[in-house]
Amino acid sequence: MAASAPRVFVSHLAGTAVFDPNGDQVGRVRDLVAMLRIQGARTGPDGRALASAGRPPRLLGLVVELATRRRIFLPMTRVTGIESGQVITTGVLNVQRFEQRPTERLVLGELLDRRVRLVETGEEVTVLDISVQQLPARRDWEIDRVFVRKGKTGTFRRSKGEALTVEWSAVTGFALEEHGQGAESLLATFEQLRPADLANVLHHLSPKRRAEVAAALDDERLADVLEELPEDDQIEILGKLKEERAADVLEAMDPDDAADLLGELPEEDKERLLALMRPGEAADVRRLMAYEERTAGGLMTTEPVVLRPDATVADALARVRNQDLSPALAAQVYVCRPPDETPTGKFLGTVHFQRLLRDPPYTLVSSLIDEDLLSLSPETPLPAVAGFFATYDMVAAPVVDESGSLLGTVTVDDVLDHLLPGDWRESDFVTEEPFEELDGVRGGR
Structure with missing residues (x-):
């Protein structure tokens, strides 16, 4: 194999943008697909298999996630370049959903963190990374080297064992089923x-x-x-x-x-x-x-931003600045009499984030309440909730009981979650027209 042939460690490919020849991004790399070529094995004195007698595994292609979140298979024969943190393709994609075949292995999902053994010493090591290399004068790629660490690795922290890079043929155990594989x-x-x-x-x-x-x-x-x-x-x-x-x-x-x-x-x-x-x-x-x-x-969620009437704009901005708040929950604050955790005392009204930005920091939030905005009762059915959001262009709405106490807030993402089909997370909501689809078997294989 030519020394100048491109070599890439797979950890550097995770999340890499994939572009067509015109420079338009078509997706991101989420995994690599390889085929282990085990044609025989050397065995040690104890009879255990040591290493594959075949060639290093062939890299079949990339799993690319499109903007629609659909995952497709991109054959390596349609990859024209991997450089500067990007993958360039021929621009011809098969947009059939990727389905892994029994003979295939996902490099990131299945091979990283495996415990394998060094052929020479039989010592157990953990796979930290894998490199792939392009064969000379062709578009074929192979797995050629493995970056491993000696010793055990814990669930939440790595051991301090020696790390080294070895040839694929210097390790064994990738084809064995492993229980308790790390991540x-x-x-x-x-x-x-x-x-x-x-x-x-x-x-x-x-x-x-x-x-x-x-x-x-x-x-x-x-x-x-x-x-x-x-x-x-x-x-x-x-x-x-x-x-x-x-x-x-x-x-x-x-x-x-x-x-x-x-x-x-x-x-x-x-x-x-x-x-x-x-x-x-x-x-x-x-x-x-x-x-x-x-x-x-x-x-509803029971954790909206609740403030007392004597709180100031500065207090409100400090609360919505919390990075753990979702954008919908940070879009407005709710003014209530104590207690200031749901269910609260009397609900007085809502103050929108934009209004907070327009008034001096010392202004009391009780003077900024949007008195025209209605609230939802906890029994309001989903279609009426959706209608409320559409009518008032809201991203969140207060839910108030008969006694006037704030129970929580409904956010637009929760409404959409229940309006969309149950399998929406696995569906494609963006048109695929920009991609040219190949005829025949998946990914041209």
Whole structure:
């Protein structure tokens, strides 16, 4: 193999933008597809297989996520260049949804974090990265080297063992089924992803790998990701966590999302998890579960920004500046008499973020209340809630009970979640007309 042939480590390809020849971005790299070519094996004194006697694995192509969030297969024969943090293609794409075949391996999803052995010493090492190299004078690519670390690696921190790069033929064990595979290196390649995008990564992993990655995420990150996953994936992941950790993750979720998820579990499992949650968090979730799902009460979150009448604009801006608030929750504050946690004392009204920006910091929020804006009752059905948002161009709306207490707020994302088809997270909502589709088998293979 020519020394000058391009070599790329796969961790550098994760999330890389994919462009057509005109410079238009068509998607991002989410994984690489390889085929292990195991034609025979050398064995050690104990009879265990040491290394593949075949050539290094062939890199078949890339899994590319389009703007529609659909994942397609891009053959390496249609990749004209990988340079400067970008992938250039011939511009011809097959937009059929990618489906992994039994003989294929996902390099990021399945090969990183594997425990393999050095052929020479039999020592166990963990795969941190893998490099691929283009064959001379062709568009074919192969996996050629493996970056590994000696010693054990923990779930949340790496060991301090020696790291080294070895030829593919110097390690063995990639074809063996592994239980308890870690996820550190995989997560490192996707650490900058938004929760919705990381959820899409998890959705396309195998159930085994999905559980391993979920186990490696911290509670807050896993909670954010769970909120973006389809219902079946949520239930599957929660069911594979230890009950104490499952309760911790539920506490970290938005109460309305936690209530929706718990509502899909058997009664016995639901009550057991609620009992393990902190009493205050469990009380919020139980309160939400008391409402019909497709009503304002069932849609609302119980954690809006609530201020007392004597709070100032400066106080309000400090609260909405919290980076943990979603844009919809930060769009307005709710002025109520004490207590200032839901359910509150008397609800006085709403102050929009734009109004806060127009008035001096010392102004009392009680003097800025939008008195014309109506509120929703917890029994308001979903179609009426959607109509309210459309009529008043709102991104969030207060939910108030008969006594005049603020119970929570409904945000536009929760409304859309319940108006869209149940499988919307797996559907494509952007036209695919700009992409030319090949005839025949997937990806031209």
